[in-house]
Amino acid sequence: MPNETKQMSAAGLSALRAREGAVLHYYNDIANNCTFGVGGLAHHGPCTDDEMRRPVSVADVNAQLAVSVRSAEVAVRRQVQRRELTQDQFDALVSYAYNTGPSGARPVLAAANAGQDADVVAHMSRNVNVHPRDVHGRRLQPVRSAGLVNRRREEAAPFRTAADAQ
Helix, strand or coil, X not given: CCCCCCCCCHHHHHHHHHHHCCEEXXXXXXXXXXXXXXXXXXXXXXXXXXXXXXXXXXHHHHHXXXXXXXXXXXXXXXXXXXXXXXXXXXXXXXXXXXXXXXXXXXXXXXXXXXXXXXXXXXXXXXXXXXXXXXXXXXXXXXXXCHHHHHHHHHHHHHHHHHHHHC
16 A cells, blocks of 8 residues: 555644644534534534533643544545555645545545546535534534635645646
């Protein structure tokens, strides 16, 4: 497997932390899901009053980030086995899988595995909506997120360069 020893680089991790920010308490994200740390999903649906009062330590944030990044790295290594990724491409796919979850990243990872860089860019560029939930946890209409548009542009950049060269 060409990517079996790859890990997210220090630069990739730094970019991920900058994109996500680090929050030392529980909060409801734009989709009204309980979140903490570096964009870490605590659970679907809003935070409870108890969670909103509970502080989160730097150690908790770092532990959540490490586990989630490792999970995203595993997903990328398992699903992109037929081509060698550059470090920037690997970092971008890990960031994407971290944000969408391994199952949400499948179409992008399949395109990357097939060497279809233009499809990687297209899939990433379409995944810019959030699905808010009401206070009862029911999904509402999708909302286009300017933050996700910018994030996807950054994540797609290493594949856009490769796609342009094809």
